[in-house]
Amino acid sequence: MVKACLRGNPRAQRQLYEQHKLPLFRLCLRYARDHQEAEDFLHDAFLVIFRDLGQFRGTGPLGGWMRRLTINVALQQLRKQRRLLFPETDLEQAADIAAVEEDLPPLHDLAQVIAHIQALPAGYRAVFNLFVVEGFSHQHIADQLGISVGASKSQLSKAKAMLRGILKSKTAVS
Amino acid sequence: MEKDRHTEDWAKRLREWEQNPGAEPWERPAADLWDKVAADLPAPRRRRRWRLGGLLLVGVLGVAVWLFLAAEPVTNEPVADRSVPTTKELPVGQRPAAVVAASAATDLVAAAADKNSKTAEMPQEDLPLTFTTNPSSNNPGSRPPQTNELVIAGTQQTPRNPSVATTALRSDLPDPKQSKQENRRPDPAPVSPAVKADEPVAHEPVTAVTETLLNDSASVNTHFDPTGTTDPIGIADSTTQLLSFPQAALTTSSAGGEAQQKLPAAEGTVRRPAIAAALPTPGISEPHSLAAATPGDWPVFVPPARIRSGWSIDAFLMADLQPTQQTNTPTWRLQQQQHRGGGLQLNKQLGTRLSVQLGGQYQQNTYRAESRFIRLFDPAQEQNNGATNTSTFNLTTALVSSSGSSDEEVKLDRDPTRPIPLDRRLLITLNDEFKFTTYSFPIQLSTPLWQSYPFRISAFVGGELDISYRTRVRKSIQVSTPGFTIRRLENATPVSNRIRQDNRFHVQAGARVDVSLAAQWSLHLQYQWQPAAPRLQDQLATVQTPLRLGLSYAW
Numbered sequence: 106m107v108k109a110c111l112r113g114n115p116r117a118q119r120q121l122y123e124q125h126k127l128p129l130f131r132l133c134l135r136y137a138r139d140h141q142e143a144e145d146f147l148h149d150a151f152l153v154i155f156r157d158l159g160q161f162r163g164t165g166p167l168g169g170w171m172r173r174l175t176i177n178v179a180l181q182q183l184r185k186q187r188r189l190l191f192p193e194t195d196l197e198q199a200a201d202i203a204a205v206e207e208d209l210p211p212l213h214d215l216a217q218v219i220a221h222i223q224a225l226p227a228g229y230r231a232v233f234n235l236f237v238v239e240g241f242s243h244q245h246i247a248d249q250l251g252i253s254v255g256a257s258k259s260q261l262s263k264a265k266a267m268l269r270g271i272l273k274s275k276t277a278v279s
Numbered sequence: 280m281e282k283d284r285h286t287e288d289w290a291k292r293l294r295e296w297e298q299n300p301g302a303e304p305w306e307r308p309a310a311d312l313w314d315k316v317a318a319d320l321p322a323p324r325r326r327r328r329w330r331l332g333g334l335l336l337v338g339v340l341g342v343a344v345w346l347f348l349a350a351e352p353v354t355n356e357p358v359a360d361r362s363v364p365t366t367k368e369l370p371v372g373q374r375p376a377a378v379v380a381a382s383a384a385t386d387l388v389a390a391a392a393d394k395n396s397k398t399a400e401m402p403q404e405d406l407p408l409t410f411t412t413n414p415s416s417n418n419p420g421s422r423p424p425q426t427n428e429l430v431i432a433g434t435q436q437t438p439r440n441p442s443v444a445t446t447a448l449r450s451d452l453p454d455p456k457q458s459k460q461e462n463r464r465p466d467p468a469p470v471s472p473a474v475k476a477d478e479p480v481a482h483e484p485v486t487a488v489t490e491t492l493l494n495d496s497a498s499v500n501t502h503f504d505p506t507g508t509t510d511p512i513g514i515a516d517s518t519t520q521l522l523s524f525p526q527a528a529l530t531t532s533s534a535g536g537e538a539q540q541k542l543p544a545a546e547g548t549v550r551r552p553a554i555a556a557a558l559p560t561p562g563i564s565e566p567h568s569l570a571a572a573t574p575g576d577w578p579v580f581v582p583p584a585r586i587r588s589g590w591s592i593d594a595f596l597m598a599d600l601q602p603t604q605q606t607n608t609p610t611w612r613l614q615q616q617q618h619r620g621g622g623l624q625l626n627k628q629l630g631t632r633l634s635v636q637l638g639g640q641y642q643q644n645t646y647r648a649e650s651r652f653i654r655l656f657d658p659a660q661e662q663n664n665g666a667t668n669t670s671t672f673n674l675t676t677a678l679v680s681s682s683g684s685s686d687e688e689v690k691l692d693r694d695p696t697r698p699i700p701l702d703r704r705l706l707i708t709l710n711d712e713f714k715f716t717t718y719s720f721p722i723q724l725s726t727p728l729w730q731s732y733p734f735r736i737s738a739f740v741g742g743e744l745d746i747s748y749r750t751r752v753r754k755s756i757q758v759s760t761p762g763f764t765i766r767r768l769e770n771a772t773p774v775s776n777r778i779r780q781d782n783r784f785h786v787q788a789g790a791r792v793d794v795s796l797a798a799q800w801s802l803h804l805q806y807q808w809q810p811a812a813p814r815l816q817d818q819l820a821t822v823q824t825p826l827r828l829g830l831s832y833a834w
Contacts, residue, residue: 115317122313128297130308135293138666144308145767151316186692186764209285212292216305237286238293265286 107167110158122151125168129175135234136179138223146182150175176239180249183227209237209265210272221271229264236261315769321752332718332746336639339720340625343637588834589628593803595829596621597642600806610652611677616645616712620825624721636723636739642825644715647754649708650676656703656760667692669766676709689756690766697762705763710754717747721787733795740788743809785810793831801831 109117130147137143154171161170212218222230231250235241236257241249243257250257599618622640629635654672661668674687689707693699723741730736756765789807796802805827 113321118317118320119313122316126308126312127300127302127306131297131306134306139664140305141664144312147308148312148316148319152319155320209289211285212289215292215296216303218289218293238290240290 107158107161107163110155118155121154125171128168129171132172132175133179134219135222135238136176136183136230138227138230146175146179149182150178153178176235180231183231184250210269218268218272221268224271225264225267228260229267232257232260233264233268318769319753321750332639336720339639340637343625343627343635343722589634591626591628591831591833593624593626593636593638593829593831594621595624595640595803595805595827597640597825597827599644600824600826610650612649614647616647618642618644618823618825620717622719624829626831632726634725634737636721636725636741638721640719640721642717642719644717646713646715648677648711648713650674650711652707652709654705654707656699656701656705658699658701661693663695664692666694667766668695670705670763672705672707674707674709676711687768689768691758691763692766693763699762703760706759708755708757708759709768710756712752712754714750714752715747716750717745719746720744723787725791728790733801735793735795736790737793738788738790739807740786742784742786745783745785799833801833803827803829803831805829 106117106121110121126147129150130143133143133146133150134140137146150171154174157174161167222233225233232246235246235249236243243254243261246252246257247254252260597620620640620642622638624636624638624640626634626636652672652674656670658668661670663669670691670693672689672691674689676685676687691705691707721741721743723739725737725739727735727737753768756768758765787807787809789805791803791805793801793803807825807827809823809825
């Protein structure tokens with residue numbers, strides 16, 4: 106199928122899209138602020154995937170390669186739109202933040218959680234996803250986003266705090 | 280920072296959710312998202328179109344081959360066989376030189392057949408003219424040509440129409456092995472009893488024989504075996520009635536082992552123009568006879584590509600010589616980036632002055648287009664979308680070719696907290712790359728203008744059938760007004776890659792220089808003029824002047 110896609114076979118391209126659209130769209134939903142933006146990310150991600158498919162060496166699963174590419178596209182789009190704004194945080198402040206770090210509340214309703222993640226500011230959202238879900242280190246995130254490690258920690262802490270606040274208020278209301 | 284228990288749980292649940300096959304509507308992308316992705320993907324390789332193009336090309340070539348074969352066929356038949364009647368059809372006094380020569384050969388046969396003929400007793404002093412075959416090829420030890428001898432520098436060639444006369448005259452010579460050969464050969468052809476060897480008419484045609492042989496080395500049998508131990512190729516066929524070339528003159532005296540024949544006087548009586556008229560057409564066939572018999576003032580360019588079957592094939596690359604084309608308006612800028620192409624062409628020589636070419640070629644023109652749109656900002660038309668406000672504008676982008684334009688929709692986001700005044704000018708810039716791929720099938724007629732080996736200049740006219748396709752690649756979208764970002768741009772109407780062409784056929788003309796490189800290879804440079812394919816916007820030139828460089832192979 107990959108070879109057929111490389112030849113530009115429309116059927117193979119469609120098949121690849123159908124196979125991977127759901128997981129990649131869910132990934133995009135976590136990085137986007139809404140459904141529409143997630144579609145934009147997915148759209149651009151598939152353009153990049155078909156463009157760079159020749160670089161896929163087949164050493165790992167194709168899904169993993171496509172996933173990494175989609176994350177990169179989402180971050181690139183956020184950067185392009187200048188929505189990834191990270192205030193500088195010094196290491197001392199980051200250490201303080203880490204000290205008061207609290208655990209996330211238990212996850213019950215996935216749809217609700219996704220909506221809350223989407224409600225986070227773009228910077229918080231990106232760092233939260235990269236650290237919590239993708240499992241990247243702060244150093245890796247800092248390199249990826251071009252920010253300091255302290256800023257990454259700070260963004261994560263604030264993201265978690267915001268999520269906790271939202272979920273607590275929702276729980277209280279319910 | 281270590282992940283705590285709930286964070287781990289979040290990560291696990293979210294990753295599992297990604298791979299979950301079932302999906303609620305909110306987890307699914309829009310159904311038409313694939314159409315948008317597919318519309319923005321680069322055009323796939325047109326394999327099916329290639330296949331169709333290949334079939335079309337094969338069909339056109341087939342028709343061309345059929346047409347060529349229906350034309351007058353190239354033949355290796357000797358000129359005498361085609362144009363000269365036998366001696367029986369005309370009275371002797373009205374015969375052309377070649378016929379007289381043939382008649383002379385027949386006469387000699389008659390004379391040889393008659394054992395009581397006086398011809399056999401003719402003294403050697405009466406035969407001042409001596410012929411010899413190529414001494415280096417057949418008689419390495421023979422003496423060089425003497426005074427009053429004309430050496431025919433013929434190349435080794437199998438006689439195309441063996442003559443009975445040669446055999447007959449050989450039988451006239453005292454050869455101890457003759458009787459042995461006679462047993463293997465049929466008797467000489469019957470000759471007219473009216474012709475007698477001692478009659479005056481028997482001598483005069485021999486002069487004509489001499490003249491013919493002086494100018495047509497192709498008719499010389501260089502396979503002659505002076506010892507008579509072997510049978511020269513085809514000589515044994517003595518039943519032939521048609522004597523195309525009087526090889527009877529090539530009988531020998533076995534003395535000295537030299538292939539030579541002494542014939543009655545004919546010194547200084549060479550009449551080349553008469554023979555030249557009887558020579559085969561240059562360039563069609565008979566390359567050896569042409570090379571050997573052509574005087575110095577004849578056209579000497581006989582390109583190897585033309586001396587065989589008349590077929591040749593060209594492989595070439597082409598590039599447009601026009602200066603870079605561009606057009607500028609306040610909202611539109613178009614610039615040609617490159618023009619390139621290549622192809623194959625089959626050539627068939629239809630005589631010395633005309634040849635026909637048929638081929639298939641590929642061209643690609645690349646243009647870079649920049650479209651600028653100015654829209655006025657209206658907050659009342661904005662749509663609030665949570666953290667941003669979105670404005671939608673319709674753009675009509677030109678498609679460069681006659682296929683018209685494409686309607687597109689662009690959405691711009693802005694931060695609602697940042698005030699932007701009404702009617703603020705928004706400058707949106709689209710950068711596109713257009714590639715026009717054209718498959719052409721030219722057919723041309725060409726004629727040589729000047730030729731001197733190894734060069735040949737020819738001119739041609741013809742026509743060309745074009746099929747063009749367009750590919751648009753969007754390079755970038757920019758909004759240069761601060762505070763706005765591009766959210767999405769999409770085609771409101773699908774864009775076809777097929778270009779509408781009102782006139783697929785157009786004429787072309789040009790000139791070409793061939794340089795012969797080797798026996799079957801030549802290099803050519805061709806400059807041609809033709810209307811542009813496809814015809815683009817009015818601002819661009821409608822004429823192409825491609826220069827073509829190629830290699831030809833002839834067979």
